[in-house]
Amino acid sequence: MSGSVGIVKTEQVIFDTELRLESGRVLGPIALAYETYGRLNAERSNAIMVCHAWTGNAHAAGRHSADERKPGWWDDMIGPGKVLDTDRFFVLCSNVIGSCCGSTGPASLNPRTGKPYNLAFPVLMVRDMVRAQKLLLDHLAIPSLLSVIGGSMGAMQALEWGIHYPQLVRSIIPIAGTGRTSPMSIALNAVARQAIFNDPMWKKGNYRAEHPPADGLALARAIGHISFLSDASMQLKFGRRFSMRDGLFDFFGQFEIERYLGYNGASFVERFDTNSFLYLAKALDLYDVAWNFEGLEDALAQLACPSLWFAFTSDWLYPPYQTEETVNALTQLGKQVEYHLIDSDYGHDSFLVEPEKFTPFVVEFLDRVAAGS
C-alpha cells in the first residue's frame, strides 16, 4: 500500500555567504526553499535528492493544506510505500537558484541596491544550482546522498551532482535529460525568449511584479509546452477537433489544441516570474556537462557511482540519442551504467505522465544501491 506524505511545509534557509558562479560573478546571500519527506536514519545515509525541472519548485509531494487542489509535482513517486519510499528514505527537494519559488532569483532583492535584481542578476549554469544545493546539504549535516534523481533539468542536476561531488553521491538517476542541449532546443528557447522581449510590458526586465509581461510570458510558455508534448500525444488528446464555441471559418476560431495552449500559458503567468523563466532558459541553453573539462570523456570520467538512465521514444526535446551519447561514453569508460529506452507517446513529459513505465527499474536500482552501502 502506498500513501501520501500528508501535510508538508516549504522551509526556507538563508546562507549569508557568497557563492562564486561559473561566470566568475558572485551571488549572495542565498535563500533556498526546500521540503523534506521521511526521516534521516541514525547513520544519516538514506537521503535522496530530488531535482526539479525548469518551472518546478520544492513542493514535490504532499499538500500544503488539506484543501490544496493538487499535491506536489511528483507525488506519484514520493510517499510511504511509493518508489521513493518515505518509510525508508529521507527525500529532499529544493527550489533551484534563479527560480522564483522561495530561492534567490532575479525577483529577489539585490543587497547592493535594496531593489529586485531583475537583469542585474548573474547568468547561471546548472552547475551553480547544484553548488547552492550543496550548501543545503551541509546545513542539514547530510554527509552523503544515496541517490540524486530528476527529470529534464533535474536530470542535468543529477549528472552534475555525480560529476562534481563524486565523494558524496552514491548513485544518480537522470531521466529524460541530455548531456548538452541541442541547437533545436536552444532555438525553441530563443523564440520563447523573443516572445517576452517583444512584450512592451517586459521593460527590459524592469516590470513590476503586479504588472508582468503576461502576453509574452504566456506565449513563451505555450512554445515550451509544445516541446514537452509530442505529435502522438496531441493526436490522442486533441486530434483536429475544432472548438465547439467557434465557427470553422471565423478568423479567430480555434482548434482545441490552440485553446489548450492559450489556457495553459495564461495560467502559467499566475505562478511564475518572467525573469526567472528567462534565466532558467538560459541555464538550459548553456548546459553542457563537458563545460570547463577537456571534453565529454574527461567530464564523465569524474563519475564514481552507478547511474541509471531513462529516455522516452517520443521525446523530441531531448531525444533518446542524446542520453545514449552520454550512456555510451560512460560504458566506454567502464562505468557502471544502466539505461532503459521507454516506449511512450507522451513526449518529454512522459516522465511525469507515465512514471509506472520506468519506476520498477528505479525501485530495483535503489534496493541495490542501498544494499551496497
Add this chain to the structure above:
Amino acid sequence: MSGSVGIVKTEQVIFDTELRLESGRVLGPIALAYETYGRLNAERSNAIMVCHAWTGNAHAAGRHSADERKPGWWDDMIGPGKVLDTDRFFVLCSNVIGSCCGSTGPASLNPRTGKPYNLAFPVLMVRDMVRAQKLLLDHLAIPSLLSVIGGSMGAMQALEWGIHYPQLVRSIIPIAGTGRTSPMSIALNAVARQAIFNDPMWKKGNYRAEHPPADGLALARAIGHISFLSDASMQLKFGRRFSMRDGLFDFFGQFEIERYLGYNGASFVERFDTNSFLYLAKALDLYDVAWNFEGLEDALAQLACPSLWFAFTSDWLYPPYQTEETVNALTQLGKQVEYHLIDSDYGHDSFLVEPEKFTPFVVEFLDRVAAGS
C-alpha cells in the same frame, strides 16, 4: 546540359468574377500573378502546374532582371534540360489567392469599401486556391495538365487538383505534404499567430503597410522556420556555436542558431504581408483532403490519374507517416501510386535543399505520363 529560363516577368490577370469559397462567402474580382516558362505545344498537352508553399510566389524560375540576386525559388528544377524541362514542357506557376505577391489577398482593395480588406478578407481553404488557379487555366485556354507538382502547401494543392479536376489532370506529384495537418503543426501555427496578435502594431489587422507588426511577424516566421529545419540540420549548420560577438554569460548573448533565426525573421518582414501570413497559416490548419467528403477514402476515390509521392525522413512538420496514410489509402483503392521515402537530414525543407535526391524519380515518372498521352 541544363540552363536557365533567362529573364522572366510576372504577369497579372484580373478576373471580373466572383468565386464562391468553401466558407460560403464570395470573393471577387480576383487578381492572379503568374509566370510561365517554355512553350505550349500545338496539342496544348504539355502544361505542368507548379504550386508554391506558404510564403512562396509565382517567381519559380529565371530572373526578373540580369542583376536580380537570386533566381526564382525552384530554379534548380525548372529550365531547359532540367527536371521540369522547358524545352519539352510549358511550366506555369501562379501566386495563390490569400498571398501578397500579386494575387488577391487581405492587403488588396476591398471593392465594397475601396480600402484594404485586412480582416474583412474571407478565410480560405487550399481548395479555394486551386479553384482560382482553374480560372487561370481557362484564361490561357489550357485544356489539361500533364502534371501538378508542389512541395508542402504546394503538395496539398497538387492533391486538390487531382481530386477536384480529375478530368483535367493527368498526374500529380505531391512532395513533403500531408493529407491533413496534425495538431502539432496547428500548435506551431497557433504560437506563430499569437506572436503577431501580441504585437501592438498589428492593430487587429489594421496596420498600415509601411508600419507592419515587424517584431511579431519576425518572431512568427522564426517559429515557422524552426519547423522547416530538423535537429540534424541545425546540428550540421550551427551546432552549439556561440556568437563570436557576444559573451557566453551576457544575458542577451546569442548562440549562432538564435542569431540566424532573428536575421531570417527580420528579412522576412521586408518581403511578406502579415495578414497574408495569417490567412495562409489558417488555410494550412484547415487543410483536410476529406473536407466535405464522407471520409478519406471517399475523397481519394475521386483521383483518376497516377500520383508520385515523396516524404523525407527528417521532416517533423509533415512526417512521412502522414504521406504514407494517404498513399496506403490510395493503394487500397487500387489507384496507380508511387511513393518514395527520401533519406535526408534537412527536415521539411529537404524538398528545396536536396532536390537531386528525388528528381530522378520525377523525370522517369513524367516521361511515362507524357508517353501515355
